[in-house]
Amino acid sequence: METQRLRIAMQKSGRLSQDSQALFKSCGLKINLREQRLIAHVENMPIDILRVRDDDIPGLVMEGVVDLGIIGENVLEEVQLIRASQGLPFEVKTLKQLDFGGCRLSLAVPEDVTYTGPQSLAGKRIATSYPGLLKRFFDEKGLGFKSVMLGGSVEVAPRAGLADAICDLVSTGATLEANGLKEVEVIYRSKAVLVQAPNPLSDAKQKLIDKLLPRIQGMQQARE
Ligand code: ATP
Ligand code: ZN
Numbered sequence: 196m197e198t199q200r201l202r203i204a205m206q207k208s209g210r211l212s213q214d215s216q217a218l219f220k221s222c223g224l225k226i227n228l229r230e231q232r233l234i235a236h237v238e239n240m241p242i243d244i245l246r247v248r249d250d251d252i253p254g255l256v257m258e259g260v261v262d263l264g265i266i267g268e269n270v271l272e273e274v275q276l277i278r279a280s281q282g283l284p285f286e287v288k289t290l291k292q293l294d295f296g297g298c299r300l301s302l303a304v305p306e307d308v309t310y311t312g313p314q315s316l317a318g319k320r321i322a323t324s325y326p327g328l329l330k331r332f333f334d335e336k337g338l339g340f341k342s343v344m345l346g347g348s349v350e351v352a353p354r355a356g357l358a359d360a361i362c363d364l365v366s367t368g369a370t371l372e373a374n375g376l377k378e379v380e381v382i383y384r385s386k387a388v389l390v391q392a393p394n395p396l397s398d399a400k401q402k403l404i405d406k407l408l409p410r411i412q413g414m415q416q417a418r419e
Contacts, residue, residue, distance in 0.1 A: 200241045201400045204255050204264040207246035211387055214295035215265045219244065222410045241403065256287050259392040262400055267296050269325065269364065269385040276327030286393040290408060294415045296387030300328055302380040303371050304360045305353050310379040313338055316360055322352035323362035325383075332382040350374040 205215040216228055225238040228246070235244040245261055253274040256264040264287075275285040302321070304310050313336045322343040323329050333340050343358045350370055352358040362382065365371060371378055389411070391404070 199397070199399065200236075200243045201263070201396075201403050202243050202245055202261040204245045204247055204252045204261040206249040206252070206265070209249060210298075211249060211265060211267065211296050212246075214293075214387065218265070218293065218295075218411065218414070221414045222407055241399075253285070253287065253390075256390050256392050257285060259394050262392050262396055263290075263404070264390050265293065265387055266390060267298070267385050268292075268388050269298070269300055269328070269383060271388065271390065272383065272385075273325050273327045276331060280327065288391040288393060289388050290391050290404075291389045291411060293387040293389060293411075294418060296385070298364045298366045298385050299381045300325055300362060300383040300385065301365045301378045302360055302362050302382060303350075303365075303376040303378045306375050306377050308360075310377075313380065316340060319359040320357070321360045321362050322349050322358035324349060325362060328383050329362045350376060 206212050216226075219226060224240060224242060226235050226244055227238075228235050228244070233246060235246065237244065245255070247255065249266060249270060252264040252266040253271055255261045256266075271287070278285040302316065304316070309315070313333065317338045318340065320341045320343050321329060322345050324344070324346055326342045326344055329340075329342060343352060345352060349361050349363045351374060352361055353376065354374065361376065365378055368378055395401070396404070
């Protein structure tokens with residue numbers, strides 16, 4: 196049975212958690228997220244907040260298991276590319292780009308390596324958690340490469356002899372520097388976005404969303 200409460204998925208713990216929580220708060224949602232629960236009930240509105248790993252959010256929204264989700268564009272775009280490569284659709288509605296979660300997906304090579312452009316990496320091994328976005332970049336340049344898929348610790352791959360370069364998320368560059376790497380190419384720029392499930396929602400849920408969106412808009416304008 197479909198719940199009448201609007202369900203919103205957010206990252207449980209990580210780089211998007213605090214800002215997502217702050218966004219809800221600024222929209223007037225009263226939530227107690229201190230308890231380590233999967234689902235938090237909003238006290239003053241018919242909304243439930245589901246706290247999960249960020250990687251689970253695109254699937255949950257796509258399937259309509261939740262009505263809304265806050266997720267990095269990088270994850271959304273990657274899922275879409277991987278599904279497209281398998282001939283599968285990926286439909287979610289992007290309602291709003293948010294003003295947090297900013298980062299870039301970049302190519303980085305060991306500091307002592309000479310880089311003169313993407314062709315410097317032709318045929319090389321590149322470690323990444325984003326094989327779809329990486330492949331699109333090299334496809335557009337007409338260059339080949341070998342993808343080394345790593346779910347984490349991507350930045351240690353060159354030193355460990357697993358790869359010649361990496362393609363990873365960067366915000367300040369401190370992690371790269373600490374691992375003896377230099378950023379040589381930005382291949383994707385990302386922010387967090389609010390997404391909605393593809394199928395129409397009940398009138399009550401849609402009305403609630405229509406009430407929340409201007410609040411988010413107002414909040415972001417005030418912060419600019
Ligand atoms: P989870 O345990 O939920 O899977 P995670 O380790 O995959 O967490 P985080 O590192 O918390 O994810 O990053 C979540 C999102 O935050 C990224 O997908 C990206 O959109 C954004 N982000 C912003 N800055 C950075 C950064 N410097 N490094 C990585 N991600 C960043
Ligand atoms: Zn993740």
